[in-house]
Amino acid sequence: MNNKERRFLISLVAVLLLAGIFFSAFSTLLVGVTRAEGMWTSAVGSCVIESSTGRVLFEKNKDKKLPMASTTKIMTAITAIENCKDLDERFEISPKAVGVEGTSLYLRKGDIYSTRDLLFALMLISGNDASVAIAEHIAGSVSEFVTLMNEKAKEIGAKNSHFANTHGLDADGHYTTAYDLALITAYALKNPIFKGIVTTKNTKIINSKDGLEEPRYLKNKNKLLSSLEGCVGVKTGYTDDAGRCLVSAVERDGTQFVCVVLNCRPMFEESATLLNQCASVYHLVDVTTLYDYDEKIKVIDGRTKWAKVGTKEKFVYPLSSFEKENLKFVYHLPSSLQAPLEKGEEIGEIQIFLGNDLLFSEKVYTIENIKPKTIIQRLKEFAGKW
Numbered sequence: 001m002n003n004k005e006r007r008f009l010i011s012l013v014a015v016l017l018l019a020g021i022f023f024s025a026f027s028t029l030l031v032g033v034t035r036a037e038g039m040w041t042s043a044v045g046s047c048v049i050e051s052s053t054g055r056v057l058f059e060k061n062k063d064k065k066l067p068m069a070s071t072t073k074i075m076t077a078i079t080a081i082e083n084c085k086d087l088d089e090r091f092e093i094s095p096k097a098v099g100v101e102g103t104s105l106y107l108r109k110g111d112i113y114s115t116r117d118l119l120f121a122l123m124l125i126s127g128n129d130a131s132v133a134i135a136e137h138i139a140g141s142v143s144e145f146v147t148l149m150n151e152k153a154k155e156i157g158a159k160n161s162h163f164a165n166t167h168g169l170d171a172d173g174h175y176t177t178a179y180d181l182a183l184i185t186a187y188a189l190k191n192p193i194f195k196g197i198v199t200t201k202n203t204k205i206i207n208s209k210d211g212l213e214e215p216r217y218l219k220n221k222n223k224l225l226s227s228l229e230g231c232v233g234v235k236t237g238y239t240d241d242a243g244r245c246l247v248s249a250v251e252r253d254g255t256q257f258v259c260v261v262l263n264c265r266p267m268f269e270e271s272a273t274l275l276n277q278c279a280s281v282y283h284l285v286d287v288t289t290l291y292d293y294d295e296k297i298k299v300i301d302g303r304t305k306w307a308k309v310g311t312k313e314k315f316v317y318p319l320s321s322f323e324k325e326n327l328k329f330v331y332h333l334p335s336s337l338q339a340p341l342e343k344g345e346e347i348g349e350i351q352i353f354l355g356n357d358l359l360f361s362e363k364v365y366t367i368e369n370i371k372p373k374t375i376i377q378r379l380k381e382f383a384g385k386w
C-alpha cells in the first residue's frame with residue numbers, strides 16, 4: 001500500500017467514525033421523542049389506546065405522573081353526569097363560583113343556569129367557574145365532589161391519578177398519567193350525554209337571571225373537531241406547569257381511538273398524526289372467525305359416529321395486518337369422545353397467542369346430545385364381527 005492509498009484509508013476511517021458518533025447522538029435525540037413503528041411525539045407523556053379493549057397502541061412515559069391542566073374536566077364532566085338527578089334543573093350560582101381564576105364563563109352571583117348548560121361551558125370553553133358551580137350544586141361542596149371524582153377514577157382503573165380540584169389549575173396532589181387519562185376518556189365516551197357535549201362545535205346556553213333569558217354563545221376550543229376526520233372530542237388544557245395538553249379521539253370504521261398528549265407544544269398536530277397512524281394500522285378483528293379446527297369429534301359407543309363441537313364467545317381485538325397473519329392458535333381437543341354426551345359439556349380449550357402473549361382463551365363445548373348405542377346397534381355390530 002503506497003502513501004496515497006494509506007492517507008485515503010485513514011481519511012475514510014475518520015469519516016466513518018465521525019458518522020458513527022453523529023448517528024449515535026442523533027439516535028439519542030430520537031429516543032427523547034420516542035419512535036415506535038414509525039410513530040413519535042415530543043410530548044412528555046403520551047398514550048393512544050383502542051377504546052373497547054384498552055389496548056395500548058402507542059405510548060411514551062404512559063405511567064409518568066404529570067399535571068394535566070383542564071383535561072381534568074373530563075373527569076369532572078363524567079362525574080357530574082353520573083351523579084346529577086336532573087341535568088336540566090336550573091339553579092342559582094353561589095358566590096364561591098364567581099371570580100375563579102383562569103379560563104372562565106364569567107359567572108355572576110345570582111345567575112341561573114342548568115347543569116347541562118354549565119357542562120357545555122365546562123367542556124367547550126373550559127370554564128373553571130362552571131366546574132365549581134357544578135360541583136357545589138351536585139355534591140354540596142367542591143371537596144365532596146372531588147371525593148366523588150377520585151372514587152370514580154379508581155373504579156375506572158386509573159390507579160396513578162389523584163384529583164385535588166375540578167378545573168385542573170396546578171395544585172399539590174393533582175396529577176394523572178397519559179394511560180389513566182386515556183382510560184378515563186374511553187369510559188366517559190361510552191356515555192351518550194358526555195359524547196354529545198364534547199362533539200359539539202358551537203352551542204347556545206341560557207342564563208335566566210331575574211326572569212330574563214340571556215343567551216351565551218360558545219365555541220369549542222378543540223380545533224380537531226373541524227380538521228380531523230371522525231373526531232369525537234375531547235378536551236384541551238394548559239397551565240404553566242402542565243404545558244399544553246390535549247385528549248382527542250376519533251372513530252374510524254367502527255373503531256374508536258383515544259389519544260392523550262401531556263406537555264406537548266404542537267398538541268393538535270401531533271395528536272392528529274398519532275391518531276391517523278393508529279387508525280391506518282390497527283383494525284378490530286373478530287379473532288374467533290379465524291379458528292381452524294375440526295368441529296366434529298369421533299364418538300365412541302354413541303348412536304352417531306360424530307359429535308358437533310363449538311365455542312360460545314366472541315373476541316374482538318385491534319390488530320395490524322402483520323399481527324393478524326402471525327397469530328398463533330393452540331387447540332387442546334381430544335381425538336375422541338365417549339358416549340353418552342350432554343349438550344354443553346366442556347371438552348377442550350382454544351388459546352390465541354400474539355408472539356409470546358396469550359391474548360385470549362376459551363372453552364370448547366359439545367353442541368348436541370349424544371346417546372349411547374341402542375341394544376339393536378350393539379347386536380348388529382356383534383353379528384357383523386361373526
